[in-house]
Amino acid sequence: MLAIIDLFGNSLIAAALLSVAIGIIGSIMLINRYNYLAASIAHGSYGGVGLALYFSLPLLLSTTLFALALALLLAFLTFKEPKRLDILISVIWAVGMSLGIIFSDLTPGYHSDLLAYLFGDILLVPSSDLYYMIVVDIIVLLFTLRYFHYIIAIAYDKEFAIARNLPVKMIHTLILVLIALTIVMSIRSFGLILVIALFSIPPFIAEKLTKSVQAMMVVSGVIAFLLIVAGLWIAYFFDISATAAIILLASFIFLLFFKGSK
Amino acid sequence: MQSAIKIDHLYFRYDKEYVLEDISATITDNEYIAIIGPNGGGKSTFVKLLLGLLTPTKGKIEIYNTTPDKSRELIGYLPQNIHFNLDIPLQAREVILQGRLSAKKRGFSDKDFQILESLAQNLHIAHLLDKKIGELSGGERQRVLLARALATKPKILILDEPTAAVDFKTQKEIYQLLQELNLTKIVVSHDINILLQGVDRVFYINRKLYIHEYIDIDIKPKEGHFCEMELFEQLGGEHACNH
Numbered sequence: 001m002l003a004i005i006d007l008f009g010n011s012l013i014a015a016a017l018l019s020v021a022i023g024i025i026g027s028i029m030l031i032n033r034y035n036y037l038a039a040s041i042a043h044g045s046y047g048g049v050g051l052a053l054y055f056s057l058p059l060l061l062s063t064t065l066f067a068l069a070l071a072l073l074l075a076f077l078t079f080k081e082p083k084r085l086d087i088l089i090s091v092i093w094a095v096g097m098s099l100g101i102i103f104s105d106l107t108p109g110y111h112s113d114l115l116a117y118l119f120g121d122i123l124l125v126p127s128s129d130l131y132y133m134i135v136v137d138i139i140v141l142l143f144t145l146r147y148f149h150y151i152i153a154i155a156y157d158k159e160f161a162i163a164r165n166l167p168v169k170m171i172h173t174l175i176l177v178l179i180a181l182t183i184v185m186s187i188r189s190f191g192l193i194l195v196i197a198l199f200s201i202p203p204f205i206a207e208k209l210t211k212s213v214q215a216m217m218v219v220s221g222v223i224a225f226l227l228i229v230a231g232l233w234i235a236y237f238f239d240i241s242a243t244a245a246i247i248l249l250a251s252f253i254f255l256l257f258f259k260g261s262k
Numbered sequence: 263m264q265s266a267i268k269i270d271h272l273y274f275r276y277d278k279e280y281v282l283e284d285i286s287a288t289i290t291d292n293e294y295i296a297i298i299g300p301n302g303g304g305k306s307t308f309v310k311l312l313l314g315l316l317t318p319t320k321g322k323i324e325i326y327n328t329t330p331d332k333s334r335e336l337i338g339y340l341p342q343n344i345h346f347n348l349d350i351p352l353q354a355r356e357v358i359l360q361g362r363l364s365a366k367k368r369g370f371s372d373k374d375f376q377i378l379e380s381l382a383q384n385l386h387i388a389h390l391l392d393k394k395i396g397e398l399s400g401g402e403r404q405r406v407l408l409a410r411a412l413a414t415k416p417k418i419l420i421l422d423e424p425t426a427a428v429d430f431k432t433q434k435e436i437y438q439l440l441q442e443l444n445l446t447k448i449v450v451s452h453d454i455n456i457l458l459q460g461v462d463r464v465f466y467i468n469r470k471l472y473i474h475e476y477i478d479i480d481i482k483p484k485e486g487h488f489c490e491m492e493l494f495e496q497l498g499g500e501h502a503c504n505h
Contacts, residue, residue, distance in 0.1 A: 031350045150368055153360040157346050163313050163339045165365040210351045
């Protein structure tokens with residue numbers, strides 16, 4: 001037993017830290033219907049991975065800056081081009097990924113770790129990433145505590161929020177910035193392609209089980225942690241990819257709740 | 263009587279074609295205005311201009327001698343039903359309290375909770391406060407949203423289709439409630455037969471504005487439903503029908 005816990009090592013700490021972000025940011029994403037925006041930032045962030053490889057930059061720094069740039073661009077476009085936002089999101093998604101592929105193609109040598117950035121592996125999370133996760137979790141918590149009522153009011157009825165002079169643009173921009181940071185902190189654990197599933201499924205289940213957004217955030221975080229731990233155990237016993245096991249388990253439970261909620 | 267809203271030769275267009283043309287009107291303090299007109303005639307655009315959510319292409323609007331975007335805090339607003347995210351796990355009390363938020367106020371004080379309780383009593387929704395907003399019936403939700411609009415302590419109340427998808431009994435109750443409120447009221451609605459009870463003036467908007475000083479006449483629906491233009495003809499607004 002202790003040997004297994006030791007094997008999981010950083011993974012369990014990462015799971016706990018990721019669950020905090022998933023609980024809060026995942027819930028904010030869901031109640032605002034921002035999952036497509038978040039997916040665009042996640043996939044587009046691959047450009048930051050390619051740049052890190054090509055220019056030999058620290059991965060977290062490069063991907064963070066690239067994801068933040070995408071978040072700010074999307075925040076700007078949300079208000080500038082609201083009627084064509086869907087197509088702009090898709091283009092940003094594709095351009096980011098294409099840049100990542102081109103820069104990694106241009107980088108000499110074979111890059112076996114590229115797949116890890118796309119699909120992640122929570123068993124290989126380095127200790128340095130844990131510090132990044134702690135910092136992001138603290139920022140997410142502070143933002144949510146400070147602006148909680150604004151976030152909820154805007155998510156429920158944006159037009160009323162604008163009519164009350166609430167800082168809708170600022171909150172929208174900060175939410176996208178925090179989505180970018182939480183995505184980057186999850187890259188090595190779940191990869192750019194799978195991360196959105198884990199930020200969407202626990203909040204969806206929690207939304208059906210709770211009567212307040214605060215409770216939704218807490219329950220969503222707990223569900224995320226349980227799913228990750230259960231997925232790790234399944235991966236250990238069947239000797240399969242931990243990330244894929246976690247996402248498939250989450251998706252199975254999602255289907256049960258989705259069917260039940262209809 | 264002091265004027266609450268002054269509209270001076272207002273024009274608005276989204277693209278090339280004008281949605282609203284040369285609209286001028288003055289609404290005085292405590293006046294009750296009903297806005298009617300066909301779909302796409304510019305009613306909701308007019309409301310958005312009053313709220314400063316849209317900027318006039320030409321002309322101007324003054325609300326208590328200032329621009330709409332600077333006077334938003336004076337306005338209680340109930341948007342159309344279509345905008346709400348009903349999946350959010352949010353209790354009715356939290357929705358009403360949203361009316362107490364402002365650009366400078368991101369939390370709630372004891373006074374806000376007192377206002378909540380008082381509104382809940384007056385609007386007979388105390389039993390709904392702990393319920394999820396998405397689980398309320400259409401009528402219950404509209405009462406909660408009316409409470410949120412009133413929680414802002416407005417001088418002007420603007421309601422955009424407040425009784426859409428609400429049963430007849432609740433429609434009557436909501437309009438009865440509106441009549442009792444002592445503030446400037448602007449209500450956009452299709453529920454003409456009930457809406458017109460107690461209003462001071464009727465604004466018929468179909469690109470242009472036709473104002474009618476309301477007289478209390480008995481309006482009968484033709485073959486079970488109202489045609490707004492026919493109604494306006496009955497009210498004396500023959501220009502609207504010729505347009």
